[in-house]
Amino acid sequence: MACSEDFVQYIVEQCSGAGEIVARKMMGDYCLYCDGVVVGLICDNSLYIKPTEAVRALLDEVVFRKPYDGAKDYFYITNVDNRDYLSDIVRTTVVNMTKPKIKRKSKNMKVTTIYFSATYTTKRVVEAVAKNLSNEVTVYDITNDAPTDEVTIPADELVVVGVPVYAGRVPAMAAERLRRFRGESTPVVVVAVYGNRHYDDAVLELHDIMTECGFRTVSAGAFIAQHSIFPKVGKARPDAEDMADIKAFAEKSAELVTKGFGTIALSGNRPYKVPGGIPIWPTASKKCTACGACARLCPTGAIDPTSPKGVDKTKCIKCGRCIVVCPAKARRFYGIKYSLAAARFNSAFAVRRENEMWFAVEK
Numbered sequence: 079m080a081c082s083e084d085f086v087q088y089i090v091e092q093c094s095g096a097g098e099i100v101a102r103k104m105m106g107d108y109c110l111y112c113d114g115v116v117v118g119l120i121c122d123n124s125l126y127i128k129p130t131e132a133v134r135a136l137l138d139e140v141v142f143r144k145p146y147d148g149a150k151d152y153f154y155i156t157n158v159d160n161r162d163y164l165s166d167i168v169r170t171t172v173v174n175m176t177k178p179k180i181k182r183k184s185k186n187m188k189v190t191t192i193y194f195s196a197t198y199t200t201k202r203v204v205e206a207v208a209k210n211l212s213n214e215v216t217v218y219d220i221t222n223d224a225p226t227d228e229v230t231i232p233a234d235e236l237v238v239v240g241v242p243v244y245a246g247r248v249p250a251m252a253a254e255r256l257r258r259f260r261g262e263s264t265p266v267v268v269v270a271v272y273g274n275r276h277y278d279d280a281v282l283e284l285h286d287i288m289t290e291c292g293f294r295t296v297s298a299g300a301f302i303a304q305h306s307i308f309p310k311v312g313k314a315r316p317d318a319e320d321m322a323d324i325k326a327f328a329e330k331s332a333e334l335v336t337k338g339f340g341t342i343a344l345s346g347n348r349p350y351k352v353p354g355g356i357p358i359w360p361t362a363s364k365k366c367t368a369c370g371a372c373a374r375l376c377p378t379g380a381i382d383p384t385s386p387k388g389v390d391k392t393k394c395i396k397c398g399r400c401i402v403v404c405p406a407k408a409r410r411f412y413g414i415k416y417s418l419a420a421a422r423f424n425s426a427f428a429v430r431r432e433n434e435m436w437f438a439v440e441k
């Protein structure tokens with residue numbers, strides 16, 4: 079049985095949070111590519127992903143199956159309806175697959191990524207930077223957790239650190255978790271991802287935090303992504319143009335690390351902006367099936383798993399994760415305050431902003 083075009087299109091859309099997704103026809107079935115890398119197959123209206131240890135850890139259910147007679151075993155993906163879940167699987171497959179053909183891998187510096195990313199766009203940007211630097215990537219996702227003991231990253235490695243901009247600042251929770259890392263004059267690429275309004279003091283603040291922790295900033299970028307509270311702003315970004323900027327940014331950063339670098343001048347002010355906020359919190363409609371995903375994945379424990387429709391306003395940081403992980407699409411910001419703020423925001427920040435990048439002086 080061949081695949082239906084509708085199903086193939088559905089899978090391409092479901093995975094699109096991971097990067098540039100393409101399905102190419104191959105004898106009645108389809109080969110699935112993400113950013114030019116083969117990540118799996120679509121056969122008989124089912125999705126199969128190349129097996130890696132990193133993806134195994136992400137799967138709700140590990141099922142090995144051969145996509146066709148004589149094929150190797152692949153992960154058979156039983157849940158294709160959760161877009162973020164699929165995008166995570168595909169992105170992780172890309173990052174964790176060996177790609178010996180790619181020349182830049184000959185640089186192969188050891189890279190560690192550290193990121194806080196509630197709605198996964200910062201993760202995407204940081205991963206895109208890292209994949210242009212090395213095959214050997216160690217990942218610290220500090221959104222839900224952070225190492226309990228201090229982690230030291232030696233001087234001969236390179237760190238890519240990424241946070242979203244919240245109210246022009248580094249999210250307080252991310253700042254606190256980043257302070258558990260120590261550098262030994264280790265080079266760091268600083269990445270702030272923001273929703274097309276402005277990054278204000280976040281790039282400078284992130285640089286300052288990393289400097290205090292013993293890192294040396296080689297480069298910094300303020301990259302645009304879809305706004306996680308007002309998704310019409312910066313819609314569908316980062317896009318292909320952003321990805322090209324990110325690639326050039328990573329390549330220039332790698333060159334500077336190899337040649338040697340001095341100080342860097344960044345945009346932003348000290349003292350940093352005092353963060354403000356709108357009195358809105360996401361809750362769930364009656365479509366909620368009480369599956370508990372939002373409560374499990376909320377970075378602050380603001381959702382009671384026994385009563386997941388509500389929210390603890392004293393704990394919620396409005397990060398939007400519960401909205402994007404809800405398989406029933408039940409959760410969002412409701413109410414007149416949100417509608418008014420969204421209308422204002424959508425018109426004030428409709429004009430496309432461009433990414434900004436800064437580099438240390440070459441030695």
Ligand SMILES: Cc1cc2nc3c(=O)[nH]c(=O)nc-3n(C[C@H](O)[C@H](O)[C@H](O)COP(=O)(O)O)c2cc1C
Binds near residue numbers: 196275
């Ligand atoms: C609480 C909060 C505050 C935000 N503040 C800003 C801001 O000051 N400027 C801006 O352009 N975007 C702002 N955004 C949008 C995020 O920076 C943007 O959507 C980012 O891509 C989210 O990253 P993530 O997908 O890794 O969570 C804010 C988002 C949230 C949730």
Ligand code: SF4
Binds near residue numbers: 196380389394397401
């Ligand atoms: S309840 Fe608040 S803090 Fe928790 S995931 Fe939702 S928006 Fe983020």
Ligand code: SF4
Binds near residue numbers: 368369404
């Ligand atoms: S993720 Fe959605 S459906 Fe599941 S408990 Fe939360 S609000 Fe309800």
